[in-house]
Amino acid sequence: MISQTRRLRRTPFSDGVEAQGVSAYTVYNRMLLPTVFESVEADYHHLKKHVQVWDVACERQVELRGPDASRLMQMLTPRDLRGMGVGQCYYVPIVDETGGMLNDPVAVKLSEDRWWISIADSDLLLWVKGVANGYRLDVLVDEPDVSPLGIQGPKSDELMARVFGDAVRDIRFFRYGVFDFEGRDMVIARSGYSKQGGFEIYVEGGDIGMPLWDALFKAGEDLQVRAGCPNGIERIEGGLLSYGNDMTDDNTPHECGLGKFCNTHTAIGCIGRDALLRVAKEGPVQQIRPIAIAGDPVPGCDRVWPLYAGDKRVGQVTSAAWSPDFNTNVAIGMVRMTHWDAGTELRVDIKGEERAAVVQEKFWL
Amino acid sequence: MISQTRRLRRTPFSDGVEAQGVSAYTVYNRMLLPTVFESVEADYHHLKKHVQVWDVACERQVELRGPDASRLMQMLTPRDLRGMGVGQCYYVPIVDETGGMLNDPVAVKLSEDRWWISIADSDLLLWVKGVANGYRLDVLVDEPDVSPLGIQGPKSDELMARVFGDAVRDIRFFRYGVFDFEGRDMVIARSGYSKQGGFEIYVEGGDIGMPLWDALFKAGEDLQVRAGCPNGIERIEGGLLSYGNDMTDDNTPHECGLGKFCNTHTAIGCIGRDALLRVAKEGPVQQIRPIAIAGDPVPGCDRVWPLYAGDKRVGQVTSAAWSPDFNTNVAIGMVRMTHWDAGTELRVDIKGEERAAVVQEKFWL
The missing domain is CATH 3.30.70.1400 (Aminomethyltransferase beta-barrel domains)
Incomplete structure (x- = not known):
């Protein structure tokens, strides 16, 4: 159970989230973030087929x-x-x-x-x-009064066009446009924390949050729109990393597989540039990898699960879930370079229970 | 319900906390902080009579x-x-x-x-x-690997003396000494987030956490030692503020009644000194006050409750609980100077329900 206090901030959409039957939360930036509505698996199937409205106001x-x-x-x-x-x-x-x-x-x-x-x-x-x-x-x-609302799933374009007009369909990936809702400007980007496509609406002013929430649900009734949230299965299948889970301040971007977002030579002025120049040149000694874990559905990954090759610790799993669509346990882990090649067979220690684990070529998606 | 992931960090004492039957958590500094064991009220009575061991590792x-x-x-x-x-x-x-x-x-x-x-x-x-x-x-x-463990309650000195020797009794308020446990140095301070007396042990090295936890419980069996946690009733009675609940970065220390900890003229080098010089001179226009709320036990204060005098909003309540010992609802609020005198009668809006509220001279303690 979670003890709710003002310190764990509610969002402009919390009333809507509760009315839609949220059944679990996490805390993210000292703010409530829904994690489950019907069930993680039911939410997952719905996300891949229809369209969901996500309260991601915690992305401050x-x-x-x-x-x-x-x-x-x-x-x-x-x-x-x-x-x-x-x-x-x-x-x-x-x-x-x-x-x-x-x-x-x-x-x-x-x-x-x-x-x-x-x-x-x-x-x-x-x-x-x-x-x-x-x-x-x-x-x-x-920190301005801006609360992102995610629209995710294959029917996102249709739902958004009904509320904001067909021009939203033209927004390209990781671009944004400014659109009107009830006389208010809203920044709308084609982005979001799923691989199912969709948008993030940067809702400026908490007072307009519930009117927008309600308009989306009204417009999307026949699209089977539901309240949703970042899905613990889908985001692992797609290799979407979670800060605090899959990496911390111990890790460089290169260890996280984010070297492609680092232009260490030309990013003049970056505070960490000197430290990263050497990493960029020689490469990291450990890196994030997709990992399949054998056997029955794994429990929730609430702590680091060590990875072993023989008696040697060679990494750790930090996120894991059973994937109904791929019929295996999908996981994200950090693996030493000696054992990070695709196909490498390892063992993972899940609170004392050992399982076979295999490094994958790529995420499932 | 709370979804547990690695991002919400476990502590060196989490296994002990679970074995003692924790029934609710909050998240504090992205770490698990227990909030209830038996019940908030049962925990409260026990804290005031015996001694408790608190996992406050989240005080990073x-x-x-x-x-x-x-x-x-x-x-x-x-x-x-x-x-x-x-x-x-x-x-x-x-x-x-x-x-x-x-x-x-x-x-x-x-x-x-x-x-x-x-x-x-x-x-x-x-x-x-x-x-x-x-x-x-x-x-x-x-951030070093240091996890505070609180020992709180009237029997704290006796319990601590049994584990660390009688010298712990001589530690003065807000002083610390260094003591040995199984060959390891531990900083032990007479401090803690209750008004019942006690200590905080700065446990350096997560590996020694559970051995210390177990030693404390073994030594305190006849003292009725239990696992506990900062208590939502006791801390409000005693006027212990909670950052994020009772104040945020919107507030100056003077508004929080912490002017006595500000030496604005002599704290040369303090980054906020210029801004605070004027506040220190003229005083704040709103300040934290103890507030009694009439009627039946209030619900949990999961958001700001506005305070009114007539039609005018004059402040807000940010923490509140029913106090069995004082037989009233005790609360902490921020009140405008026009209405902050002791005895001022206000009304508080608790999610649409209005209650009488009275500004108090001092906290209950």
Whole structure:
């Protein structure tokens, strides 16, 4: 059971989530994030077939505004942002001075001097504020009243077109447009934490949250729209990483397989650049891999499960679930380079029970 | 229900907590914090009469180490630290450049160049790292493997003496000593998040957590020692504030009644000093107050409850519980200066239900 207090913040959509019968939560950025409605498996099948509305308000925004906003944004990430235009969203690893991951958010460029960073589960606001203060940058940094609402699933385009007009269909992947809802501007991006397609609506002003929620459900009745949430099976099948689960500040972006988002040579000004130059050159000694675990459905992965080759510990599993569609336990783990080749047979220790595990070539998706 | 994943970190004591029958959790610093064992009320009576062992590992430490450690520590807080010696613990409001509270931790001075900051619920580590980096300070900042274990209740001295020897009885309030357990040094402070007296053991190294836990329970059998946790009734009676519940980064220390911990004129170097000088001079326009709420036991305070005088909103309640010992609903709220005098009669809106509420002279304790 979870004890609900003000500290675990409700969202503009919490009343809607409760009315739709949420049955479990997690806490993410000190905010409630639904994890189950009907059941993880029923939610999973529905997500892959229909369309869901997700309360992901817990993806809080860090807003940078002012003449130094773009300079500060580049200080935070090894991804080269020079080619990024207004209207684009970039997945950006955020690193500290040692190259350790502090967050893996999506940056939204609103104008040359205004950005939103849509964060994973850590108080990135405090890092950004500390850096801005220490370097005496001319920029305002705060958390605005903006709450993302996810629309995910194969019928997302149809549902969104009914509420915002057909122009939403033209939004390209990781681009956004600005659309009207009841006289209010909303940033709508084609993005989201599933592989089923969809959008994220950056809802500015908590008061408009429930009117939008209700409009979406009304418009989508015949589409079988339901409340949903990031799905613990689907996101592992698709290899979507979870900060705090699959990586922490112990890990570099390269260990997380995010080297393709690092332009270490050209990302001039990035605080962690020096530390990452060597990693970029020599490569990491451990890396995230998809892993199949044999046997019956595994329990919830509430702690690290060590991976062994013989008596030697060679890694760990950090997320796992039974996949109905692929008929195996799908998992995400960090594996030493000596044992990370596809097909490598390992053993995983699940709270004292040993299971066979095999490194996969790629995620299932 | 709460979905348990690695991201919501277990503690070195989680196995013990589960064996003792924890029945509810909250999440604090992305770590599990027990909130109920038998029931909030049964736990409350036991805490006031016997002794409890609390898994408060979620009070993570931010360690500062290096030549600039003391300088950095003073940059973080408006409390003047010049008179603080090794062996002392200080409750220190931490503020940003606007004077907004980022955390309300306890600072532990281990030596002139080494500090622990025992934090409330926000990633203070990221603020401190950002500041240290921006100001190019010569200091290491990280989160060590240190997990506080609370011993609280009137029989705390007796239990602790049995495990650590009679010298623990001599530790003064907000002082610490270093004691041996199975060949390991442990910092033990007379402090804790209750008004019933007790200690906090800073357990260094997760591996020694359960041996210590077991030793405490074995030594305290006849003292009726039990697993416990910060108690939602007792802490409100005693006026112990909760960061995220009773105050946020919107509030200054003065609004939180923590002006006595601010030496704004002499805390040279504090980042928020300029912003707080005016507040210190003119006083805040709203402040935290004890508030009694009439009627039957109130529900859990999972969101802000507005306070009204006539039609005018004059504040909000942020924590509340039924107190068996004082036979009223005890509450903590933030009240505008026009209505904060003791005895002022207000109305509180509890999710649509109005109740009479009266500002109190002091907390119940």
